[in-house]
Amino acid sequence: MEKCAINGFYTPAQRARFYAAVSRRESVRTFISAPDGEQLSALQYASARLCLPGTRIEIRECDEKKLYGSMPFVETIMGTSCYAAFIVDMNVPHALEHMGISGEAFMLEAVNMGLGTCWVAGTYHRSAVDAELNENEKIVAITPLGVPADMGNKERKRRNLRDICFTAPDQWPLWAYNAAECVRIAPSGINLQPWQLNYAGRTLQLLKRSFVGSRLDMGIAILHMSLGVQEKEHVVYWGEGREVATLLAEDRI
Numbered sequence: 001m002e003k004c005a006i007n008g009f010y011t012p013a014q015r016a017r018f019y020a021a022v023s024r025r026e027s028v029r030t031f032i033s034a035p036d037g038e039q040l041s042a043l044q045y046a047s048a049r050l051c052l053p054g055t056r057i058e059i060r061e062c063d064e065k066k067l068y069g070s071m072p073f074v075e076t077i078m079g080t081s082c083y084a085a086f087i088v089d090m091n092v093p094h095a096l097e098h099m100g101i102s103g104e105a106f107m108l109e110a111v112n113m114g115l116g117t118c119w120v121a122g123t124y125h126r127s128a129v130d131a132e133l134n135e136n137e138k139i140v141a142i143t144p145l146g147v148p149a150d151m152g153n154k155e156r157k158r159r160n161l162r163d164i165c166f167t168a169p170d171q172w173p174l175w176a177y178n179a180a181e182c183v184r185i186a187p188s189g190i191n192l193q194p195w196q197l198n199y200a201g202r203t204l205q206l207l208k209r210s211f212v213g214s215r216l217d218m219g220i221a222i223l224h225m226s227l228g229v230q231e232k233e234h235v236v237y238w239g240e241g242r243e244v245a246t247l248l249a250e251d252r253i
């Protein structure tokens, strides 16, 4: 089985920071201001350290009225001109899942700096993004970056844990239960939550639910699954077909 590049990529200190931000992260679409100079430097530093192979993150400025579009029932993004572009080299294997992992790690770092973010893969104008692209590179999503007008008061709309697990998760070991819970609260495009989890004999499988969901969503879920295991030693392998990844914990490694 092929190992995922996430294994050993983030330090225990980074993982602890990401994990602490998981339950505080939510999509922010209204901002008071762009990040200040210190926050911007910290974001630049983070962006240079978090990117798995085939991905990079560029921090830019743009008039938000030109950058963001609108969608029925979704607030339009406003209040900050600062954004990050998520860029993928389409020739690198698993680059889209890597971008899901790295982009989410970047957003969790931003949350720890008191900033708000929102994955935006659809409701933006690509022509307004001024990042320079190398051959084979593509912008797959952006996020606004700024001081949130409001955070922590939104109801988190998610499926129940039982509905995304094949067997009763309360019968699973704590690490597998926590990993599944961490996936459950992950963000996904149009909140589709396109994942299912299955535990058997020290392995936790992450599966794609039928045909819905993107490879970015599944990368985000891989990061959340790994963070949920916390300090317990584990390895993430790529799966095949509907099985996106398998996490093998401790004594079976």
Ligand SMILES: Cc1cc2nc3c(=O)[nH]c(=O)nc-3n(C[C@H](O)[C@H](O)[C@H](O)COP(=O)(O)O)c2cc1C
Binding pocket: 025, 026, 027, 028, 074, 118, 119, 120, 121, 122, 123, 124, 141, 156, 185, 186, 187, 188, 189, 190, 191, 214, 216, 217, 220
């Ligand atoms: C890959 C991806 C793409 C997304 N694209 C958009 C988008 O184009 N516009 C938008 O307003 N929100 C977008 N979102 C945000 C989701 O709607 C949001 O994460 C989901 O509704 C869950 O809400 P939460 O992030 O507040 O937990 C996207 C999220 C993900 C993960």
